[in-house]
Amino acid sequence: APLSYEDSLFVRGAGRMHFLKVRRIVSIEGRGSTTEVRLASGEIAEVRKSIGEWESRLPSSQFVRIHRSVLINLDYVDRVEDWFQATYRVHMRGGGPPLQISRRYASQLRSRLG
Numbered sequence: 562a563p564l565s566y567e568d569s570l571f572v573r574g575a576g577r578m579h580f581l582k583v584r585r586i587v588s589i590e591g592r593g594s595t596t597e598v599r600l601a602s603g604e605i606a607e608v609r610k611s612i613g614e615w616e617s618r619l620p621s622s623q624f625v626r627i628h629r630s631v632l633i634n635l636d637y638v639d640r641v642e643d644w645f646q647a648t649y650r651v652h653m654r655g656g657g658p659p660l661q662i663s664r665r666y667a668s669q670l671r672s673r674l675g
Contacts, residue, residue: 564618572598572608579606587637587655589615591630601637601655625673627651627662635673 564570569582575595585601591612598606612630624632639652641662649667650659662670 562618564620566620566623572606572610574609575607579608581606583619584634584636586619586624586634587653588634588657588660589624589632590660599653599655599657603656625666625670627660627666627670629663629665631660633660638674641670641674 564583566584569580572579572581579598581598581600587599587601589599589612590597592607594609594611596608596610596612596615598608600606612626612632615632616624616626619632623634623636625635626632633651633653637654639654641649641651642659644650644661648664649662649670651662651670652659
């Protein structure tokens with residue numbers, strides 16, 4: 562079932578359960594059969610869900626795909642910078658390395674950040 566921005570959920574991670582608040586998710590990166598969920602606290606939860614499963618459940622008003630294996634929460638976007646060969650990187654509040662935006666998703670992100 563779709564989640565709202567105020568929802569919380571239990572997810573199974575690497576050997577333990579995580580209690581996640583949707584609004585505290587900064588970004589989600591696909592890692593094969595698992596995903597790395599970066600939280601506003603800086604914690605990273607490894608979760609057994611695909612990026613597609615996350616995308617279908619998270620509110621599309623807040624979460625946008627920027628790469629085939631990366632979803633970000635628009636609330637945590639700090640800045641977007643030009644990188645090279647017409648690609649971009651997005652810096653997220655709460656740390657973590659900048660995330661590459663693939664050309665395919667760049668215009669979609671630009672229109673969402675308006």
